[in-house]
Amino acid sequence: MSTAAPTVSLPTDVVRSPATRTGQLQQFWGLFARELIKTFRNPWVIVITLVQPFMWLAFFGGMMSELPTAELDTFLLHAPPGTSYLSFLLPGVLATGMMSIGMFGSMSTIQDKRFGFMKRILITPTSKATVYLAKALGAAMRGLVQIPVMIVAALAFGVQLHGDPLGWLAWIVGLVLLGLGFAAFFLAITASSTDWQTPGVISNFITMPLMFASGAMFPTAIYPSWMRAIADVNPVGYSAALSRDVMTFNQFTVTDLTYLGYLAIFAAAMVLIGTLVASRYLRVE
Amino acid sequence: MSADGLAISVHGLTKTYGRLVAVDHIDMSIPTGSIFGLLGPNGAGKTTTIKLLTGITDITDGSATVAGFDVRREPMSVKQRVGWVAAEVILDDDLSGWENLWLQAQLQRLSDWKGRADQLLKYFELSDRRKDKVGTYSTGMRKKMEIALALLHEPEVIFMDEPTIGLDANVRRMLWDLITGVNRSFGVTVLLTSHYIEEADALCDRVAIIDQGRIVVTGSPSELKSRVKEDFIELETSESVTQEKLAAIPGVSEVRSQGRAWVLRVASAEEVLPAVFHALKTDGIRRINVEKPSLESVFIDITGKRIDQGGSDVPDYRKFYANLRRAQR
Ligand SMILES: Nc1ncnc2c1ncn2[C@@H]1O[C@H](COP(=O)(O)OP(=O)(O)O)[C@@H](O)[C@H]1O
Ligand SMILES: [Mg+2]
Numbered sequence: 001m002s003t004a005a006p007t008v009s010l011p012t013d014v015v016r017s018p019a020t021r022t023g024q025l026q027q028f029w030g031l032f033a034r035e036l037i038k039t040f041r042n043p044w045v046i047v048i049t050l051v052q053p054f055m056w057l058a059f060f061g062g063m064m065s066e067l068p069t070a071e072l073d074t075f076l077l078h079a080p081p082g083t084s085y086l087s088f089l090l091p092g093v094l095a096t097g098m099m100s101i102g103m104f105g106s107m108s109t110i111q112d113k114r115f116g117f118m119k120r121i122l123i124t125p126t127s128k129a130t131v132y133l134a135k136a137l138g139a140a141m142r143g144l145v146q147i148p149v150m151i152v153a154a155l156a157f158g159v160q161l162h163g164d165p166l167g168w169l170a171w172i173v174g175l176v177l178l179g180l181g182f183a184a185f186f187l188a189i190t191a192s193s194t195d196w197q198t199p200g201v202i203s204n205f206i207t208m209p210l211m212f213a214s215g216a217m218f219p220t221a222i223y224p225s226w227m228r229a230i231a232d233v234n235p236v237g238y239s240a241a242l243s244r245d246v247m248t249f250n251q252f253t254v255t256d257l258t259y260l261g262y263l264a265i266f267a268a269a270m271v272l273i274g275t276l277v278a279s280r281y282l283r284v285e
Numbered sequence: 286m287s288a289d290g291l292a293i294s295v296h297g298l299t300k301t302y303g304r305l306v307a308v309d310h311i312d313m314s315i316p317t318g319s320i321f322g323l324l325g326p327n328g329a330g331k332t333t334t335i336k337l338l339t340g341i342t343d344i345t346d347g348s349a350t351v352a353g354f355d356v357r358r359e360p361m362s363v364k365q366r367v368g369w370v371a372a373e374v375i376l377d378d379d380l381s382g383w384e385n386l387w388l389q390a391q392l393q394r395l396s397d398w399k400g401r402a403d404q405l406l407k408y409f410e411l412s413d414r415r416k417d418k419v420g421t422y423s424t425g426m427r428k429k430m431e432i433a434l435a436l437l438h439e440p441e442v443i444f445m446d447e448p449t450i451g452l453d454a455n456v457r458r459m460l461w462d463l464i465t466g467v468n469r470s471f472g473v474t475v476l477l478t479s480h481y482i483e484e485a486d487a488l489c490d491r492v493a494i495i496d497q498g499r500i501v502v503t504g505s506p507s508e509l510k511s512r513v514k515e516d517f518i519e520l521e522t523s524e525s526v527t528q529e530k531l532a533a534i535p536g537v538s539e540v541r542s543q544g545r546a547w548v549l550r551v552a553s554a555e556e557v558l559p560a561v562f563h564a565l566k567t568d569g570i571r572r573i574n575v576e577k578p579s580l581e582s583v584f585i586d587i588t589g590k591r592i593d594q595g596g597s598d599v600p601d602y603r604k605f606y607a608n609l610r611r612a613q614r
Contacts, residue, residue: 023394030391038379116375120434123339123369124392125361284341
């Protein structure tokens, strides 16, 4: 490094030109883009996001496919003949995968706090709510990476996919809403945390019950009544049911629109609560 | 800029963490365009003061006006007008230098920033590395990048927390030039914290010495230095010595104990040292240190401690004494 005094001095008009200020959307966009850039520059993030659902399909699906056809018929109630368990499982795995992306959003927030970058953000006129929303939406977007890969993987496993474009759109929007809702939820409960372990602990705690009590892996018809009660309010199940109707059963109906509505309410409620919580409790010390 | 010509004005500013009082009723008035130094040992409350003045941490008590706005009531207006250089250099290592500037521009809601960013990169000699991830920059480059970020939105006040900590002597000198340069060519008021005496002495128009959350004295470096006329001798021995024994040494006007060390106030260290060595011949002097009038001795005068604990310890007093005599010639 050179130790000479800088030779270039700033022309005064550059120094004092009035800086134009635009709206809050710009701050949101900056932070949101940063989330995306950081996600897609880290190969491990991509690998893990992609491999996890793929392993579900391979191991769980592989195991279940060996069941006698009579048992499988219970699972594949109302499915067109020849439908495999894999095609039943695929929508469920995608929905379940959206739960864990919330954890990653929390972890990246805690990393920013630990490395001090949150201070750099909050020393600018950026509101905590904006920081929170950028993190939540950034995490939800990251979940979208799973979708094309899962579909390719499912096709490779010999699954036949159906569905009309409108149904597919509803299904993908539903997944984004689910991911956004969970990301918002995680970020809200970890708003004041600076401990790396917290998101993982919470994730372990909620993922398992919500996954099984959802109809993502098995039809809810075979559940005991208390589990079915959880499944009735569990957004994971609604997302799985929506995508299953579209992709597996090829029947996109008004019921599916109500599922989508439910997911929208879930996401909106989580984002609203989370914004309030984060404005108050998001901390850097 | 505020009407009273002050960039920062602080009254009774206080911050407590539980029972710990990190910043204890401090008052400061910092004129626009000056370089003001907050000098104090580790844990004195310097960083906390910056956090309070930039609105990152809630103020427990008291008030602060920065760049003409009340920090409590209008934190966003303050944040729009201040820049910040962290002691630990905080950048996004996954992003390039240019991307870091871009993000800063978004967060400060600038629309017309690219020309200025270019100029800053040139000024800090970073232009050819702008596309590289900042994780690959050297320590000095990272520091300069951080200052560039802090200046991007044309702040009126810039806070620099221990700007040269952990940098080697060359880079430190270069940064000193940069800080004065930034202050002059950008007209920015600088509040810097430091626990390096020479740094505050070399850079600051005015200095406040802070200890245990309290400002113990404020003034220009030369004013402060003229407060203390005597020298201090600090020493530690392996055998225990009594206060009386030290006070009896001819030329020693005051003896204070400071943990396991002693601080002697003397008119002239050079004249008293032979007597000190003679008196303590059998006590095994382990460490001895002379402080001529300086900001350090002002601090010793008031608190009985050194600011810079990593000061010039001399384990071998013979060598030290030889050097001192050589220096006198
Ligand atoms: N977030 C915090 N929680 C609790 N104590 C803190 C916190 N930040 C600083 N302190 C305490 O406040 C005091 C002042 O710290 P600081 O301002 O960082 O000192 P300096 O920057 O002068 O070295 C120290 O005793 C420190 O331990
Ligand atoms: Mg500090």
